[in-house]
Amino acid sequence: xxxxxxxxxxxSYDICIGHNILTGLARHLKGLSVGKKGAIITNPIIxxxxxxxxxxxxxxxxxxxxxxxxPAGERYKTLRSVGKxxxxxxxxxxxxxxxIIALGGGVIGDIAGFAAATYLRGIPYIQVPTxxxxxxxxxxxxxxxxxxxxxxxxxxxxxxxxxxxxDVEVLKTLPRRELIAGMAEVVKYGVIADTRFFNFIGxxxxxxxxxxxxxxxxxxxxxxxxxxMVVSADEREKGQRAILNFGxxxxxxxxxxxxxxxxxxxxAVAMGMAFAARLATVLGMCHKDVLNWIERVCSSxxxxxxxxxxxxxxxxxxxxxxxxxxxxxxxxxxxxxLGEVKIVDGIGxxxxxxxxxxxxxxxxxxxxxxxxxxxxx
Numbered sequence: 001x002x003x004x005x006x007x008x009x010x011x012s013y014d015i016c017i018g019h020n021i022l023t024g025l026a027r028h029l030k031g032l033s034v035g036k037k038g039a040i041i042t043n044p045i046i047x048x049x050x051x052x053x054x055x056x057x058x059x060x061x062x063x064x065x066x067x068x069x070x071p072a073g074e075r076y077k078t079l080r081s082v083g084k085x086x087x088x089x090x091x092x093x094x095x096x097x098x099x100i101i102a103l104g105g106g107v108i109g110d111i112a113g114f115a116a117a118t119y120l121r122g123i124p125y126i127q128v129p130t131x132x133x134x135x136x137x138x139x140x141x142x143x144x145x146x147x148x149x150x151x152x153x154x155x156x157x158x159x160x161x162x163x164x165x166x167d168v169e170v171l172k173t174l175p176r177r178e179l180i181a182g183m184a185e186v187v188k189y190g191v192i193a194d195t196r197f198f199n200f201i202g203x204x205x206x207x208x209x210x211x212x213x214x215x216x217x218x219x220x221x222x223x224x225x226x227x228x229m230v231v232s233a234d235e236r237e238k239g240q241r242a243i244l245n246f247g248x249x250x251x252x253x254x255x256x257x258x259x260x261x262x263x264x265x266x267x268a269v270a271m272g273m274a275f276a277a278r279l280a281t282v283l284g285m286c287h288k289d290v291l292n293w294i295e296r297v298c299s300s301x302x303x304x305x306x307x308x309x310x311x312x313x314x315x316x317x318x319x320x321x322x323x324x325x326x327x328x329x330x331x332x333x334x335x336x337x338l339g340e341v342k343i344v345d346g347i348g349x350x351x352x353x354x355x356x357x358x359x360x361x362x363x364x365x366x367x368x369x370x371x372x373x374x375x376x377x
Contacts, residue, residue, distance in 0.1 A: 002217060004224045006140065007232040008160060015140060015164040015224045019213055022050060022167040025128065026057040032162055034124050035097035037064045041085060041112040042103040043072040046130055050170060051103055054128070066092050070111065074260035077107045077147045079155065085115040099124040105131030106138035106265060110156070113144030117159030127164040131174060132182025133266050135166045136189070136223035141231040141244075147260065151321045152252040158236050168216050179209055180302040181266030184247070186219055187297055188273060189226045192243045195339035197222050202297045209301070242343050246333040247273030253318040257310040270298045274305035279355045280334040285342065290335050307359045315356065316349060
């Protein structure tokens with residue numbers, strides 16, 4: 001098992017990463033400061049293969065466990081779902097040392113984490129991510145929350161888990177589209193902080209997607225290391241943590257414009273990363289080679305990098321409501337080079353519209369991307 005420590009003083013916790021370690025969670029929980037009563041929050045797809053065995057192991061170790069099922073899908077990441085959780089926790093008389101286990105992908109992790117943050121003003125919770133995007137990104141860092149019809153993740157809280165327990169074996173039941181979507185967050189880490197890791201992904205994405213154990217564990221662990229480093233330095237996103245939003249500003253706008261139904265989160269992030277790189281070239285911040293490398297790696301993995309046919313006015317209206325807007329100034333995370341990004345605010349409407357239009361014209365006649373070869377230095 002590999003461990004990554006998120007250093008946050010009294011709120012520090014471990015990320016445990018391994019293969020076939022899921023049922024080991026029950027014994028590990030005995031060493032944590034939690035009571036005997038817990039709830040597993042999951043969805044029907046995850047419950048039978050993973051939720052039921054975890055529940056039984058926890059019961060065997062002396063815990064009293066309730067399972068709460070929520071529908072699968074981003075469109076159910078709402079206050080209504082959180083309300084359902086509250087109802088059951090109150091009915092079962094959960095107390096302040098009772099705990100929640102978030103068993104699922106990023107949607108379940110966000111909803112369960114927000115419920116934990118707000119029930120009785122905060123009870124312990126454990127992240128057990130079952131999708132690649134959750135294992136490399138959303139389960140770490142303490143961002144919890146739900147969507148609003150007018151924007152993604154507008155309602156939420158910073159609330160750290162007491163443990164993140166990652167078993168890469170569960171990814172074998174994940175649909176290939178979900179694996180591919182999760183790789184967008186992996187690419188993000190290479191762009192924002194580690195050129196060597198970016199090159200590793202460009203060379204080894206086939207091994208990761210085929211769930212080759214060594215490549216997969218390294219990919220998950222390195223992604224978690226980068227995120228832990230950033231979060232430890234800036235827990236509440238007052239400064240540098242914002243670099244983790246690379247690709248997310250436009251990505252969230254795309255998700256909102258398509259009602260969270262057309263694209264997976266990672267698919268939208270890949271489009272957002274390509275857009276941010278193109279915006280950086282328009283502003284003269286980086287060489288076009290950076291854009292080309294991001295597009296080629298994403299395309300080779302199977303991620304679309306062209307924007308969907310949403311009108312600029314629609315995207316502009318959504319961007320104005322982005323939670324990262326400060327003093328009505330739009331903020332984007334833009335690449336300077338591979339391994340380094342910069343937070344830029346005050347991007348104007350004219351520049352954004354020009355960049356969006358250049359995306360459509362640039363991709364108009366493109367049908368296939370070139371495969372990745374060699375290293376970027």
